[in-house]
Amino acid sequence: MTDQQTMTRPAIGQPAADTAVLTPRARTVLRRWLFWIGAGLVALVIGVLAFAFAGSAAAGGYLDPESAAPQGSMAVAEVLRQQGVTVVVTTSLEDTQQAIQSPDATSLFVYDTDQLLEASQWRTVAGLTHRVIIADAGFVTLRVAAPAVAQAGVVDGTLSADCDLPVVQRAETVTGSGTGFRVVDDAATATACLGSGDGVFSLVEVPRGEGTVAILGATDAVTNEQVVDNGNAAFALGLLGEDETLVWYLPSFADVESTGPATLGELTPPWVTPALSLLVIAVIAAAVWRGRRLGPLVIENLPVTVRASETMQGRARLYERSNARLRALDALRVGSVQRLAATCGLSRLASVDDVIGAVAAATGGQVGAIRGLLVDDIPTTDRDLLALSDALLTLEREVTRALRP
């Protein structure tokens, strides 16, 4: 029985005997999550390792000495290192200048794949060491570093040794696919090798100052893919391994000199970025401050809310949507007839005809008109319905006024 339940229900107005702590201790939480923390760390390590191993093979561009891809040149660089040549890879002119300790004992290999360097920079590059090898030299490069040489289109096929250079002699045959060059200034003392006919050569050496500048067109011979073909290996190692140190310079965006006004990043003081980061952290701390709930939510059993008039409104909308004018009017008429009967003092069981008679007698109206209003008229439009509804109300008022002044 419910009153007994009320009495046996615990702790109504009674102090709690013992206060149990619901929040678990930090240790317990940590132990509970230990597995997932461990699993997350393992997944992270696996991801990092996978990225490290997979990334090395995929990345790297043409003639990149750190790329093991077919287009890279890791093979040549590694063999040179094994042979005792110090291979230094640089990506900016500044680094290159720092890497060259003794210009007389250093070779410089330059491959500017994106034509990033400008004429003034090429002038510097060409004079950095006593031996500069420029792969795939462009128009600007040639004009600055070797004015006597000009580009001569694409070369293909295998080329044979045809000059005195010991490098070429040792190699005997070299894969020639790459670019060809032509010596345009007859007066210049240029050594042109690996000709493919029509005055086109794939290796041209021109003296410059105290050193030499070698323009290399047969670049495919240095790639991992083709270095084992023909005499490519001997050619590449001989060309690049002449000195104790080889600086392998691949110009990057760091060499592009900015022009125009200083950017926003250059104008801002160095402390702005850390200050902004600190403010972001402060905002996160504020989110924790405001977001931390003071205890769990309390469950509220909500009562059922049913508005009693909903069925009435639903029925009204049904009448309206189906244009049930007559049905709606009949409901109004029945209500009116009952009220009129009560007003006229008739019994609840009085017939409609009795009511019509009583109403006609009370108001002095015509029986036909009242009968039409209360029974016979059929509304065809909503306007009719409104008019009849108003007439019913008027009739009720008139009868009330007539009988109860």
Add this chain to the structure above:
Amino acid sequence: MAVSGWFVLLVAFGVVPIAVSGDPAMFLYWLAFCLVVGFIDLAIAASPRAVRLERDLPSRLRLGETVQSTLLVTNTGRRGMHGLIRDGWPPSAGATPRRTRLAVPAGERRAITTTLTPFRRGERRAAHVTIRSFGPLRLWARQATLSVPGAVLVLPPFNSRKHLPSRLARLRELDGATSVMVRGQGTEFDSLRDYVRGDDVRSIDWRATARRAAASGPGLVVRTWRPERDRRVVIIVDSGRTSAARIDNEPRIDTAFESALLLGALASSAGDRVDLVIFDRRVRARVQGATGAELLSRMVSSMAPVEPELIEMDWSAVPSLVRSVTPHRALVVLATTIDAPGASRGLLSVLPQLTRRHTVVVSSVTDPTVLDATHSRTTRDEVYLAAAAERALLDQERVAAAIRQLGGDVVTGAPQELPPALADRYIALKAAGRL
């Protein structure tokens, strides 16, 4: 664990040293500084677990009243505690303030007072208490939730008790004033007294007059009557589907409770025995055999936790239920809904069984908006609404007529008017001796 606004300010203040020094590395130094200070603050904050909590609150209150709930916090730890405390009352308990500042030195006890103004009937339970204890620098805090169950029973308001004095006065008028009243069945002999001018001559007791004349001299004697006492009143409240509907923002069941309370108070002071059963498909609450002040108190506490159930009322079980309450003739009040003939079929089918033995009154709340809707008919929408309202009134009228035909009595009214109307009907029945 929680952080405070001071900690956020401390972190943000790091902009100053970074800007002054101009050193980007200062960012990391400042963060490390903030973390170290925070951890130190956290380490020396008092433990929110080392407390003993006791509740002190009244067990019951009427809806609309306000009570004080006191929570005694004893700090059993070795460090003084500063922080916030929140008593976990549900929103319907109307607890203010929601959170309170707390400062309890080690080994001492403080009282936290919360004001409760519940806005819904039923049992309101406080689940837990949460304490957030800040360190001495007020930067970081330890937080723990402790289980301290507590509950108050929110009783029905019994607003209709304002009608009680006038109805009691009318009851007293019935008592002993019966010489002007047509006596009928169910009235019983009260006493003999001298005839005074105005008394009904039909109530003169000639035999007593003769006996008196022989003993002490002339003078007419009249018999007086009083309404029969110790009648049975059985109130059945329908807690089924239809009682959940709200009329004037009050569920039907609450109006039924108000009516039952007023009738119970009136009938028990008139000397009748009142029993209450709240029923849908099973008995939700039952008050039987209580009299006087105990009756009302038991009625309100058994009503308090009852909420309408979304199931259909089982009328077929009602006759046996009434029989289980009393084997004698009784006034059976059915507080339910008579809206539509279809929905009331169950009620109408069992009514003959009840009316054969008992006097039956069906009390139902009517929606005043329905009546209002029949009057305003200026637009197309309103005319259709008025038609639907007329149809609803007609349906109610048909059910009421059917109930009357089966020997029952019907009391209807708006939520505010139903309790006094039911009380008046009871007084009328009593005066007519139909109990």
